[in-house]
Amino acid sequence: MLVGTYLLYAAVMVVAHPRIIYPFGADAFDNPAFRQEVVSDRDVSVAISEGDDDLAVLFFMGNGGSLAYFTYSLDAHQDAGRTVAALEYRGGAGIAGRPSEQGLKADALAAYDWLAAQHDGPIVVHGFSLGTGLAIHVAARRDVAAVLLDAPYTTLCALMTKGSYLPACYLPFVQKWRSLDDVPALNAPVLIQHGTADQLIPIGYGAQLANAMDVAGLSVTFHEVAGATHNNLAGQAGYQDRINAFLNGFPKN
Template sequence: MWKIGILIAGSTFLALYVLLLFTLIFKTPDLLYRFDFGGISAAGKTMERKETDTFKGWYEVTGEAVPILVFVGNVGATMDGYMKTRALAASGHPVFILSYPGTEGDFRKPSETIILEDARSAYDWLAQAHGRPPIIYGISLGAAVATAVAAEREPAALVLEMPFESVYAMGRQMFPLAPPVDILPANRWRTIDRISAISAPTLVLHGTEDRLIPYAQGLSVFNASRAERKAFISVDGGGHNNLHSFGVEQDISSFLAENLE
């Protein structure tokens, strides 16, 4: 009987493990791209809608400082990106916030490939419109987008809030029994690999109490950076969505003022 019990337990474990792998491989897009926002709310009427054949987003020109290209996270994130760039916009930095596919009237299915196509186009347009490379600013999921674009272009600077190492690393946080090797066929967002190709001044910010993206992953991304000018801001007590309540705007402004050429 004990042999039958072991066989049943082993079969159950195997079935659950296969289900785990199925979830990681095939359900990642549904878990990752949980977009649910409709653009800039009433508080953000200073921005104008910008739509082209290759990308869409929100645009505001407040001066002639280095432009900023913003890649946000997911739920509620367009407004979040707007609020987090108010101090920079007030100091004369034009701001463009990319709208992801699957949001704000764009019915394409989001994926790493499609998002990066839009992101590259937005970068090239913004750089040409202002005659200089922009600062790239990424928040949460947007930090992965920002790193990917920065690895292929030469931005004026890179700012990352709450970056993760990769989607698979995040998956293993939830499912520790997942294989140690990245098995995702797509939507991998491997920031930990891409960050080493970036030479632009790089600022990473992470809250010590972030319950969504572990603080250790943000620190790991920073340590993997090979930029000569880089800084890590550890926000003691900061969570995933409240870093700016700790006054990090001044830290960001100071870093950019010291490192922009």
């Protein structure tokens, strides 16, 4: 009886887990500094703000699903004069479609390819939470100058396992988001910022990812942001300064 109940629970969670991973908000991103572009025949939507700096930043948000919730991260680059291109996720903020790991990763590569065709200078990828998996995925397959990660995970299915008491990384049809698998293909310097009070993605996951990158021979800078939670990390004092110092610390050409 207990085994049958557990198997039924597992089946329900396999079907329902995308709704848990992608609880996207409906608030539209309405910032006059940005324009929206449809950048491929996949109908990929990107919000872009032009800057004067040689660096351009391709930003991947968390699972809030609307760029309206990520103004601190966007401001960090706009204030520094960088061009910012931010992927808008299908199913969030009024964007048509249904999100999935495979689809979002394909959209992220399409957004990079469009930005690379528009921008002559180097490109940095920046991800927050869910978006760190997209940033790492792109950096493992495209030429990027640096990788910025806020509150990253090693594998999202490990977090699902902890929250559901199911072996999510081994269940069929589960979207697993294995960032660790892409680490060997990275070759750009990495900045990780993670809050010590983050309960959604505990800082230990960011530390494990940083260690794996260090073992792979990457240049990794890991900042423990004292007292920061998952949702207020980008609003903490020093957040922008750390990004600026990191990006100013290596050659752009």
